[in-house]
Structure formats: C-alpha cells, structure tokens
Amino acid sequence: GDSVTQMEGPVTLSEEAFLTINCTYTATGYPSLFWYVQYPGEGLQLLLKATKADDKGSNKGFEATYRKETTSFHLEKGSVQVSDSAVYFCAPGQGSQGNLIFGKGTKLSVKP
Amino acid sequence: DAGVIQSPRHEVTEMGQEVTLRCKPISGHDYLFWYRQTMMRGLELLIYFNNNVPIDDSGMPEDRFSAKMPNASFSTLKIQPSEPRDSAVYFCASSPGRISYNEQFFGPGTRLTVL
Numbered sequence: 001g002d003s004v005t006q007m008e009g010p011v012t013l014s015e016e017a018f019l020t021i022n023c024t025y026t027a028t029g030y031p032s033l034f035w036y037v038q039y040p041g042e043g044l045q046l047l048l049k050a051t052k053a054d055d056k057g058s059n060k061g062f063e064a065t066y067r068k069e070t071t072s073f074h075l076e077k078g079s080v081q082v083s084d085s086a087v088y089f090c091a092p093g094q095g096s097q098g099n100l101i102f103g104k105g106t107k108l109s110v111k112p
Numbered sequence: 113d114a115g116v117i118q119s120p121r122h123e124v125t126e127m128g129q130e131v132t133l134r135c136k137p138i139s140g141h142d143y144l145f146w147y148r149q150t151m152m153r154g155l156e157l158l159i160y161f162n163n164n165v166p167i168d169d170s171g172m173p174e175d176r177f178s179a180k181m182p183n184a185s186f187s188t189l190k191i192q193p194s195e196p197r198d199s200a201v202y203f204c205a206s207s208p209g210r211i212s213y214n215e216q217f218f219g220p221g222t223r224l225t226v227l
Contacts, residue, residue, distance in 0.1 A: 098209060105154055
C-alpha cells in the first residue's frame, strides 16, 4: 500500500545552519506531495506543495522538489531561524481517495 | 474565511464519561477528516467523510469511538465510555477534494484529558 518514510528526529541545529529533512514515499501513480508544519501548541498548517514531477514547492525560505525517479520530496532551507523550531510532516496524497498519508513527523529545534 | 472550527478546545473528563468533540469544516469542502495525535503514536487518521458519507473508518480504535456527519457543515466524534488512554489532541481537517490535489486544512484541535 501507499506509505511514506520520513527522516527521524529530533534534529537540532544552530541558527543559520542548512536544513535537510528527507522524505521518500511509495504510491500508486503520481500523487501530489505536501509538507506540513506544526508549531508548538498549534494544528498542522500547509508549508508547501508540489503537484507534478519536477515541480518545486517553496514557502518561507523552505523548498522541496518532486523527484519522480527517486520518489522523494526532501525539505530544505538554506539558513534556519529559531522561529523555524517545529514539527515537520511529509504527506503524499492518496490519489482519488482524497486523503493524505502523513509521515511520523520530524521535530526541529533551532538554537540561537 | 473562518477556517476549520473545533470545539471545545480543551476537555477534561473522568473515565467512563461520554465525550463529544465537534467540528465545522470550511464551507464548500467535500472531505472531512478526524485525526488523533499522541506522543507515542504520532498523528493517526481515525475516519474520513466524503460528501457526508464515511469512506474509511479503519482507523477508529474500537467500538467506543463513533463519528457522524449529519450535514455538510457539522461533524461529531464521540467517545463512550472514555478511558485514560484516549487522552490526546484530536484534530479535524477539511479538504475541497480532488480539485485541490488533496490539500487539507486543519482546525486548532481539541485537547482531551481523561482522568
């Protein structure tokens, strides 16, 4: 069945460090791909998305590219800030079924 | 746009009591999802609806849990009787459906504590 594997955390970085959170998936067809972010005490909110192969989603300095050949959607940011401390979820869509498959989440802590 | 609305935001109850969580999805959205989040198990999909019809309830933990969607603007998740292991944050989310490529919009969650 469809599944997603996300880099386990927690990840601790210093401010201005480079961030990569790996995400790979298995799915039927070519699903849309999403990264969600959850700040402490809040619900999940969409960070970025890509709907077809080679698309690059970007938002708030974060980027992820839809790699069909490697079935990956790695999240990157060139220079993290303390305010980026949160839990990040990778989530491929499950096609016509309308739902998302969420990864286990990666907790990021950024130290000043 | 008010977003997805959940109530109550916090609920504290005693074991054995009935708990009802409520959700109002974004107007015009065809899909509604109920999730549970705990430290141990992470984010779990409990059930989801399409056009008010339950599509997949395989994530509902046991018969103590039930969910309904009587109309397009309201859904409930009920736990009867509640147990301490039900303590978690429960999220409701809605989606416009395939036209949005499955994007979901989450509510703020209900933090449930069962004593």
